[in-house]
Amino acid sequence: MNRLLRFAAPHAVEVIDVPRAELAPGQVRVRTLYSGISAGTELTAYRGTNPYLTSQWDPEIRLFRGGADSGQLAYPLDGWGYSEVGEVVEIAEPEGGLPADAPRVGDRVWGIWGHRAEGVLTVEALRGHVLPDGLDPLAAAFVRVGAIALNGVLAADLGVGSTVVIFGQGVIGLLATRFAVLNGATVFAVDGIPARREAALRWGATHALAPDAELALTLRELTGGAGADAAIELSGNYHALHSAVRAVGADGTVVASGFYQGEATPLHLGEEFHHNRVQLLASQIGSAPNRLRARWDVPRLQRTVVDALADGRVDAASLVTHRYRLDDAAEAYRLLDTDPSAALQVVLEF
Incomplete structure (x- = not known):
């Protein structure tokens, strides 16, 4: 049997047993x-606020459609x-054999297969996902x-x-602070939790500030x-997004x-946004920024992170503050939901 995590309802976490899947060729x-x-x-x-629960994403026209009773x-x-690390234990070779950069039995790999004891993926999905020698598997979860x-x-x-x-x-945010510092930028970190501001300074921020009413003036x-x-x-x-609009100059x-x-509601667009001609960009992991897409894609983003983890420029494993067994996952989600200041990265151990 395979064990996996289930959200049975909002705020309801279960661990269930499902049959172990048979491998098809190429898996x-x-x-x-x-x-x-x-x-x-x-x-x-976990909370029941995800837009896929109340509407359907149409990938062709790239719109969410439907009402509250037609969720996808x-x-x-x-x-x-979506942040898993594991060890390859079985491969069903595809016709023609394995590509040179495909994983082999015994390799440790990173990827996306959800909170479950075993994942079944295609060889193609794990090409180039073998951990470099010496990289802590815990760090690869980042x-x-x-x-x-x-x-x-x-x-x-x-x-x-x-x-x-x-x-x-x-x-x-701390990873972004570190990458911004590596790019040569001066970073002003903002967070309401003192321990996180202290961590930001350790990760290279020049100043770490609380999100108070005087932040823009400061x-x-x-x-x-x-x-x-x-x-x-x-x-x-949204309060932070409005503060971000006020933080930048013309x-x-x-x-x-x-x-x-x-x-x-907290976002006001008739003030600094309008008068300072602020450019507001959405960043989402589905693709690289527009101006870079001829050279950057998601695999390159991920390879760059792996390289930074492997050579020590980014010490991601130090961000893990809590580890839970899968059977105790409900406690982990309660912690993140009710007391977010108590944790940074929470990890399920198998």
Whole structure:
């Protein structure tokens, strides 16, 4: 049998047993070692706020359609999760044999197969996903979230001499802070949790600020009156998005990387957004920024993160604050839902 995590209903987590799948030619069985819990996207499924529960995404015209009774997904939701690491235990070779960069039995790989004891993936899905020698498998659970952070940094077009304000210093925010520093930018980190501000300073931020009413004025003082060149908003909070708009100067760029839910009442577009001609960009892991798509794609984002993890430029494993067995997953989600300040990265161990 295979064990996997199920959202039976909003705020209801179960662990169920399902039959072990047989492999078809060209498929790989991976025994899970670690699976990172997303405190953003996954919590929308846990809480019942994910847009796929109330509407349907039409990929051809790229619109959500339908009303509250026509969701694309419905409870129970099985096997959520997108930050997995495991060991290949079985391969059903495709006709013609395995490609040179395909995994072999015994290799450790990263990928997406959800919170389950075993994943079955195609050989193609795991090509190039073998962990480099010496890379801690726990660190490899950060490849996908690291790519989200890097994508936001690329969208902000940072370099030596740039100033950027990064809102939200959770896991993805801290990774974005580190990548922005590696790009040569001066980073002003913003978070309401003191421990996260302290972590941001350790990860290279020049200043770590609380999101108070004077934040925009403070940032003007720190930038000689100019405001920041760019801001990256990663908390998914509309108040923070509005603060990001106020943080940048004339013709500044705001990269909205959070997964926003509900109405955007706190966001005011008739003030600084209008008068400073602020450019507001959405960043989402489905593709690289427009100006880079001839050279960058999601696999390159992920390879870049793997390289940074492997050579020590990014110490992602140090962000893990809590580990739970799969049987205790309900406790992990309750923690993230009710006391987010208590944790950074929560990981399920298998």
